[in-house]
Amino acid sequence: MIEKKRQLLKSIEEAELVLVGLGKEFIVDDSAFSNWELFQKWKEADKEGNYLWMEPFLKIVWMKEQEGLENQRAYENLAKLLEGKNYFIVTLATDDMIYASGLNGDKIVAPCGSVSKLQCHCTEEIFYFTKEMEQQLKNAVLSGNLAECKPFECPNCNELLQSNVISTQTYNEAGYLPVWEMYTKWLQGTVNRKVCIIEAGVDFSYPSVIRFPFEKIAFFNQKASFYRIHEKWYQLTEELKDKSTAIACNGKEFFMNLFV
Ligand SMILES: [Zn+2]
Known part of the structure; x- marks a missing residue:
């Protein structure tokens, strides 16, 4: 493992461009959400279930307050690794935690959506979960008078x-497409250049977003180096053998311990 880590650091150093894909292993485990103080307060104040609409918004607030989470350490290390590099990151996570790190938000695309962006089925317009909305919600829950907070309506x-994420039935892709366009332009610039490709924590969910296209880029680019990091799905295809390295490790943990 140490040898592979060293090799990865060297590849990054030598690369002109770095492409990173982050998958399911980076998605926040939200099982502790229901133990959260505000969640409990909300449950208690809403015995009749009249304010169920608040739950997804409370979850967004919860995520924002999880600063000590492992994910953040992984993102900080990734930011350190990519410092001064020309990079682009594609992530399947929708929790927005990556934007709270030292990484450049203009260089991150989240095709599965973003919890702090909101949408309605009646329009292509994207709305935002604002600080004011967050405060209104928190105040109402803390005071126990949930009626204080009006529902967040279109x-x-x-x-x-609703959150502008892929699990929303009428998922509006307008939320990420402008950055996706920048990403595809950036990809065109990798042709014939020394690119280091890192795929971490990506399984076979939405394979057309990261897994398959990354393999294709690695295959066609003679100067590419490719790293696949996953606890279980680290296997590489035969054609990529010469320029790729499989690392059997959880993607998030790999980055958490990158400089250890
Ligand atoms: Zn509407």
């Missing part, structure tokens, strides 16, 4: 706004 049709 200004056009007055239906409840």
Whole structure:
């Protein structure tokens, strides 16, 4: 493992461009959400279930407050690793935690969406979960008077706004497409250049977003080096054997312990 780590650091150092794909192993484990103080307070104040609409928004607030989470350490190390490099990151996580690190938000695309962006099915418009909304919600829960906080509705049709993420039935892709366009332009610039490709924690969910296209880029680029890091799905295809390295390790843990 130490040898492979060293090799990765060297590849990054020598690379002109670095492409990173982060998958399921980076998705935040939200099992502790229901133990959260505010969650409990909300449950207690809403015995009749009249304010169920608050739950997904509370979850966003919870995620924002999880500063000590392992994910953050992994992202900070990734930021350190990529410092001064020309990079782009594609992530399957939708929790937005990556944006709270030292990484450049303009160089991150999240095609599965983003919890702090909101959408409605009636329009392509993207709305945001603002600080004011967050404060209103928290105040209402803390005071125990949930009626204090009006539901967060679409200004056009007055239906409840939903997170702009892929699990929302009418997922609106307008939320990430502008950055995706920048990403595809950036990819065109990797042709014939020394690119280091790191795929971490990616399994076979949404394989057309990271797994398959990354393999293709690595295959066609003569100067590419490719690293696949996953606890279980680290295997590499035969054609990539010469320029790739498989690392059997959880992607998030790998980055958490990168400089240890
Ligand atoms: Zn609407």
